Amino acid sequence: xxxxxxxxxxxxxxxxxxxxxxxxxxxxxxxxxxxxxxxxxxxxxxxxxxxxxxxxxxxxxxxxxxxxxxxxxxxxxxxxxxxxxxxxxxxxxxxxxxxxxxxxxxxxxxxxxxxxxxxxxxxxxxxxxxxxxxxxxxxxxxxxxxxxxxxxxxxxxxxxxxxxxxxxxxxxxx
Numbered sequence: 001x002x003x004x005x006x007x008x009x010x011x012x013x014x015x016x017x018x019x020x021x022x023x024x025x026x027x028x029x030x031x032x033x034x035x036x037x038x039x040x041x042x043x044x045x046x047x048x049x050x051x052x053x054x055x056x057x058x059x060x061x062x063x064x065x066x067x068x069x070x071x072x073x074x075x076x077x078x079x080x081x082x083x084x085x086x087x088x089x090x091x092x093x094x095x096x097x098x099x100x101x102x103x104x105x106x107x108x109x110x111x112x113x114x115x116x117x118x119x120x121x122x123x124x125x126x127x128x129x130x131x132x133x134x135x136x137x138x139x140x141x142x143x144x145x146x147x148x149x150x151x152x153x154x155x156x157x158x159x160x161x162x163x164x165x166x167x168x169x170x171x172x173x174x
Contacts, residue, residue: 001046007165007173010047010144013037015170024119024148032144032170034115038071047143047164048075054162055080056139060108063087063100063135065126068115072143076113085110087126099129106134117142117161120150124157144170 014036020028037043055062055076063085064073070086077084083103091099110130112123117140127137140154145163154161 001050003050003165003169004173006046006050007169009043010037010165011170011173013040013043015174022118024121026118026148032116032146032167034068034143037143038068038115044071044075045078048072048079051076051141051143051164052079054141054164055082055111056109056162058109059111061085061103061105061110061135062113063105063110063126063130063137064113065089065122069113072115073113087112087130089122089126099133100135105130108135110135110137112137112140112159114140114142116144116146117150117154117163118146118148120153120159120161123150123154123159123161127157127159 014033016031016033020031022028062073062077062082064070065087066089073084085100085102085105087100091097123140130137139160139162141162143164145166147167151161
């Protein structure tokens with residue numbers, strides 16, 4: 001499947017118009033409902049297959065951010081064979097009390113995986129916490145870059161953003 005075919009499918013499954021408040025607090029007249037493409041196992045598998053080619057060669061662990069990055073990282077792990085960590089927004093006060101569940105991250109090259117990036121705020125926060133736990137994080141990979149400052153915010157934290165598609169790609173596929 002070509003990237004334009006994939007963009008058309010994602011756009012068709014997830015593009016909404018209206019008045020939306022984003023995590024960043026910004027308002028948007030269009031929204032890509034990530035749960036619509038993440039909840040479609042065939043489409044999610046196609047997305048993960050295409051994303052696998054973007055995973056840096058020296059990656060040792062894929063780290064999916066709660067909540068949208070979890071299905072993406074799980075599907076991506078199937079295509080790369082890499083172990084996955086599931087990163088909470090904050091560690092629970094019970095059980096293992098870990099921020100990152102699943103694969104060990106300390107001392108390993110970790111790729112942060114997210115579904116949609118707008119400002120990059122959650123990636124910045126989670127990467128700081130992962131680095132404090134000993135992870136070597138240099139890149140983040142997302143399905144959709146909304147092109148609203150995330151790339152620049154991440155670069156300021158020495159995180160290179162890799163994206164499967166941009167908002168412009170999805171608009172062009174409409």
